[in-house]
Amino acid sequence: MINLTPRETRVALVENGVLQEIHLERAQRRGLVGNIYLGSVRRVLPGMQAAFIDAGLERTAFLHVSDLQRDASDPAPPIDQLIREQQSLLVQVIKDPIGDKGARVTTQITVPSRYLVLTPSSCGMGISARIEDESERARLRSIGQAINEQSEGGIGQVGLIFRTAAEGACAEEISSDREFLLRLWDSIGKRAASAQPGTLVHEDLPLYQRAMRDLANRDLERVRVDSHEGYQRLLEFCSDLLPHTLERIELYSGERPIFDLYGIEDEIERALARRVDLKSGGHLVIDQTEAMTIVDVNTGGFVGHRNVDETIFKTNLEAAQAIARQLRLRNIGGIIIVDFIDMNDPEHQRQVLRALEKSLDRDHAKTQIGEVSALGLVEMTRKRTRESLEQLTCQACPNCDGRGTVKTAETVSYEIFREILREVRQFESQRIMVLAAPSVVETLLDEESTGLAHLEEFIERPIELQVETLYAPDQFDVIPV
Structure with a gap:
């Protein structure tokens, strides 16, 4: 859709x-992923084996030595032996800017089409690992070799990778794809030759x-x-x-x-919630942080019909499928920790992991899943190239500044009491005016009314309260008048 x-x-x-x-x-x-820029090396950092590239973007892009074009068979030399400051480089964005981090770029350019990916920085031929049928892999390899032999000069200094979509494609379709990519790469090269550093040379679709x-x-x-x-x-x-x-x-x-x-629309709203309900009555709680994403599995109201182990096993199996879908739907990347409900049976653990792996088979993003740890946790990673759904559509709460919690009205009341004492000691005044959120004023007049009265008696000044509907729950002002 x-x-x-x-x-x-x-x-x-x-x-x-x-x-x-x-x-x-x-x-x-x-999004910037796939875009090709003519960049200029701003700084080389030998200690990090990285460099910052000025590609004309809002923030400088990050280039690691592993993403520099070189002979992969040789060990990587120090980055300051490969590039220098002010040098012009043709770079491609492989990861969008996320948070305060700039884009990540590579000099190993790839140009995709429907069936093939052109790799100008390396020669040779590759086939997607998702094409598992050996006879199909052999067929595609023979098509690639035939096209290479028929073309004048062969592939030359560029390589080709067969994408998953090439499975079942005929030789004519693949040959047409290759010619399109070669023409596109030729036009990119011409634009780059006449461009100034910091210029967009090729924009992805x-x-x-x-x-x-x-x-x-x-x-x-x-x-x-x-x-x-x-x-x-x-x-x-x-x-x-x-x-x-x-x-x-x-x-x-x-x-x-x-x-x-x-x-x-309803599914998108649910994908922004922390809690995901399971059909069995259990639920997931998903918390995204800057460092990692935590997924907690709970049985909730599901009590099962047999024994405890079977109840836990069934809930974890359903959770594994739901987690795989939520990772795709929310586009969550990076490190992910899954806290399944503790399982004592090793066979149950194996089946739950297998269910998680199988459910992730259709995920276009690369994932790696570890074994169940001694603490019952499953560590996994999912390749992150673009911002998640939450990062794209939401911002940090202005009231809690992204913490997810705010101080209680009781806590704020005691802070107000301490602030009043500080103000009285510093300034001469006839009375004290307190401006606070409605919930705080209500607490001061109700549960904390005795404490407020004692404080008035102690400072020998009246304390007046004023409701400010626009104040955040933990925002207040104490004004000596």
Whole structure:
């Protein structure tokens, strides 16, 4: 489902009637992954084996020595022997800016199309590990070798990788893809040769076209677009690159918004909540932090019908499937710690891990899953290239500054008492004016009324309270008058 508006594009991937992925792109915050820039080396940091690159972005980009183009068979020399300050480099963004961190870039450029990825910095041929059938891998390898031999000069100094979508593709489609990539790389090289440092040389496709290129596999049943102009642009794009998808693209012209019709808006709202309810009655609690994401599994109201071990096992199995979906849906990356309910049976642990791995098979992002630790935790990582759904759509709460908690009215009341004593000692006054949130004033007049009266008697001045509806729960002012 593709929802297009002038300022925002949203793409939803629905499998078996269930939302699996949601992708957002806004006009003011377009993703940078895949973009190619002519950058200038701003600083080289030998101690970090890294450099900061000025690519004309808001913040300097980060380049690690492992992302520098070089012979992979040789050990990496110190970075200051490979590049120098003020040097111009052609770099590609591999990770969007997240939080206060700038984009991460590489000089190992890759240019993808439908079936192939061009790798100009290395020669040779590769095949996606997701294509597991050995006979299909052999067929693709022979097609690649034949195309290489038939082409004048062969692949030369560029390499090719067969994408997962190449499975089942014919030789003509693959050859056409290769020619398109070579022409595109030639035009990129010409633009880079005449560009100034800090210039965008090649911009990746807009989200809805990128989604068609990357997500439209052989299992694709339908693509529904709710914009007539976007529908026409998508048809033009697919007629050249994805002709087999043309008959599956539909224009949705109904009065009801397309995301409302399929319940996607409600799913997005639920994907921003901490708690995820399971059908069995158990639930997940998902907490995203800057360092990692924690997923806690709870039985909740599920008591089962047999023994405790079977109840826990069933809840953990359901949780494993739900966790895999939530990671895709929320686009959570980085380090993830899953606290399954403790299982005593090693076979139960193995089956739960296998269920988690199987549920992640369809995830386009690379994941690695560890064994169950001595503390019953499962450590895993998921490749992070773009901001998560929460990072894209939410900001830190102005009341708690992202902590997730605010001080209680009782705590704020005692802070006010201490502040009053400080003010009385420092300034001459006839009375004390306290400005605070409604909940705090209510607490001072109710539960803390005795303490307030004793304080008035102690400082020998009246204390007046004034409600400020716009104040945060822990915000107050004490004014000597």
